[in-house]
Amino acid sequence: MRLILLILLTGFLSAQPSFNQVVLEADGPGDTYELINSVLTSDEGDVIEVPDCGHQGFGRHIDEVYDPELGKFVFRFHIHVTPDNDRCINYDRQRTEIKTYDKSPDNLLGTQNEKVIYQWKFKLDSDFQPSNSFTHLHQLKSVGSDEDSMPLITLTARKGTPDQLEIRYAETYSQITLKKIDLNPLKGIWLNIIETVTYGEIGSGSYHLIIKTEKENQELLNYFNDTIRTWKTDAAFIRPKWGIYRSLNDQENLRDETVLFADFLIKEIYTGIEPPLQTLRKELLYPNPASNVIFINHMPQNNFTMVNIYSTDGRMIMQKEITAQSMDISTLKPGIYLLYLSNERKSSQPYKLIVR
Incomplete structure (x- = not known):
């Protein structure tokens, strides 16, 4: 009986049970910033990065609207070619983003030897126009490392022939493109993203990104790599960012945009219990x-x-x-x-x- 119990417990642990799932969902117009902060940080924190300071007449650059296709409220991220900037700090770029950071609960911060699933939905306008420099929609970025300046993973849209959606990766201080696909089939529809990261050095880290259509559940991208470094030297943690962060170097080809996001989920799945x-x-x-x-x-x-x-x-x-x-x-x-x-x-x- 004791041997059977031990076998059952060993199998149960090796199944890698999940913990600490956090979900951020829109709940209706008003108090959007307060809702986001209440989920992604502590009471005194602020995870909103927006150009409100330079465009006060517009109001908040993230709000909530009802989406008939999903049948629920969703988050709407606004960006304007002018006068929006990067938080009144940088004027050659602009951003409307949310993130986790050092005041966020531990279970929202990726740490070494930890496996984390990030899941969300987003929808680009059918006439969405990316910059030929960068239009970031999602990043995984380290904090506390000398390599902080370069995000670990970036999901970015780029103007081209045709426009592309790229997975960009930086092992240390420079980026390469891991995968790119035609952006046009991704426009005007809701997409479901599942990103799974095991944070570790080469040999223990892995990265997996799946993009599917929300309506038909059609797989548009499936990228997996278990031979890359997914940790930054001396990092305190790695945290996600979502929104629209774009260069103004290509301003003449840009337009005012709204990007819809819904159902952000962060789920920790712990590994390495036995070692x-x-x-x-x-x-x-x-x-x-x-x-x-x-x-x-x-x-x-x-x-x-x-x-x-x-x-x-x-x-x-x-x-x-x-x-x-x-x-x-x-x-x-x-x-x-x-x-x-x-x-x-x-x-x-x-x-x-x-x-x-």
């Missing part, structure tokens, strides 16, 4: 298995301040501040748990804790 177990036993925590008390050999270079314990189905079971080496776990029922060390900016990889 960290030996590290956990020897360096971080003992005993394991444990009954009433565990002892944490805290690594100060990581500045971790909290211990977070989850069930294997993703429920937060216990959260305690690291104030001493010992931690009372007598209230935990026997079973397998996932333990994380964290601070306000990042979280460690998951470690398996066995309670008996």
Whole structure:
């Protein structure tokens, strides 16, 4: 019986259960910025990057409208050739974007050895006109690294013959194009995007992007690469951005645009549960298995301040501040748990804790 139970538990863990799913959905006109911030950051934070400061007469550059095709409210991102700029900071480009950042909850920030799914819908106008320089619609960008200046992944539209949608990638400081497809079949329809990233160095990182039509579920792009580097040296985390961020170098060929977005989803799927177990036993925590008390050999270079314990189905079971080496776990029922060390900016990889 004990052998059967062990086999079942091993299979259950190897299935890579998902945790911490966060969804941002439009809910109707008004308080759009407040809604976005309430989901993507803490109360004092602001994840909105818009040209409102230079175009106050227009009002907010992100609002919510009802879309009859989806049968629900969606987010509408506005950009105007003039006078919009980049937050009154840069005037050769302009942006209307949302993001996560250092004040966002840990589960919205990608960390090394973590697998994250980003999913969203968007719709370009049937006459959408991209710049011949860049018109970014989505980015994955590192924070805290010397390589911050160059996004890890960029989904960008570019004027050409024909117009293209490109997946751009930067291993370090320079970009290459991983894949590009004709943009024209993507215009005027709702698209469903599924982006799956395992953040890691070469050999442990991977990237997968699927684009399908929302109505017919027709696959338009499927790109997978498990031989690229998806982590930036010394990064605190990697975070997503969505919206429209374009160059004004091609201003004569641009027009005022609206891009519709809906149903943003960020879902963490943790990997590597078994490999960290030996590290956990020897360096971080003992005993394991444990009954009433565990002892944490805290690594100060990581500045971790909290211990977070989850069930294997993703429920937060216990959260305690690291104030001493010992931690009372007598209230935990026997079973397998996932333990994380964290601070306000990042979280460690998951470690398996066995309670008996």
